Amino acid sequence: MKLVVIVTGASGAIYARRMLHVLADLCAGTWPNEPAHKDLQVDWVASATAPQVWLTELGEPMPSEIGAPALAVATGEPVEEDAVGRPPALPSAAAARRESGASRASPATEVFGSNVLGGRLPSPSVAQTLRGRGAESERMVSQIRRWDRQDFSAPFASGSNAPDAVLVMPCSMSALSRVAHGGGDDLAARACEVALKERRRLVLVVRETPLSLVHLRNMVAATEAGAVVLPAVPSFYGSIRTLDDAVDTVVARALDHVGLHVALTRRWGAPESP
Incomplete structure (x- = not known):
């Protein structure tokens, strides 16, 4: 997927941070009672103002990468191995969360025209893994990649390589407006446009209150175009305590609508876990 x-x-x-960490755990096989989702490829893009909101609300800069394992892809080129013959892998989501104090130095900066973000290049071992050295090996590709919002070399910028689903979380009213009426000059807007024109699932986790008539009409227009409007409204029937x-509860519903059913919270009518 x-x-x-x-x-x-x-x-x-x-919401976005939790979503990305859950997806990383699914890719890594570190989510409880779930096998590793080796066929799951996650690409993510931040809007121009998203890093500022992330820093303000979460007290940490938006990361340039989310931990996930690297997958081997045959290329005919060799890959550098570690001391025991295994290629180095990117850190898991669980490991990334354990390093909570390590990335609070300064807000992330974007390197335009590249899928390398956060104001820094990958570590030497990862960079060597991506390049390869020699004649017969594999290239390591992360299952989760962040793209610069102006980098239209991303595969999902074209309908010929459309993703199975696009999830906007959280979705601003400006982003909703671009979906409802078309337009936009960055990769985020293009991804939404591709999803609609290729009849792929587009889920908009809108976050605003109160809603003006303009917002409501844009929600109707986006729904008529094929998007799913999923307000970021938590439910409270699943023994919610924190x-x-x-x-x-919001992340679980969003994942449901892109086709990933994860045991994040108790479902209505399901027995409560001991």
Whole structure:
């Protein structure tokens, strides 16, 4: 499955962070009672204002990458191996969360025209892995990649390589307007446009209150065009006790609508876990 996640500057960065960490755990096989989703490819893009909101709401800069394993892809070129003969892999989501204090130095900066973000290049071992050295080997490709919003070399910028689903979370009213009426000059807007024209699932986790008549009409237009409008409204029937529990109710519903059913929260009518 090919999934594109768009993070906009609406309030609700906590939803995006949780979503990306869950996806990383699914890719890595570190989610409880779930095998590794080796066929899951996640590409994500942040809008111009999303890093500022992320820093303000979460107290940390938006990461340039989310931990996930690297997959081997045959290329005819060799890959550098570690001391025991295994190619180095990107850190898992769980490991990334354990390093919570390591990335709070300064806000992320974007390197335009490249899929390398965050103001820094990959570590030497990862860079060597991506390049390869020799004649017969494999290239390591991360299952989760962040793209610069102006980098139209991303595969999902074309309908000929359309993703299976695009998830905008959180979705600002400006992003909603671009979906409803077309237009936009960055990769985030293009990903949404591709999803609609190729009849792929587009889920808009809108976050605003109160809603004006303009917002409501844009929601109708986006729905008529084929998008799913999924407001970031938590449910409270699943023994919700913490903010994280409430966040998970929204993330679970969003994942449901892109075709990933994850045990994040208790479903209606399901027995409560002991």
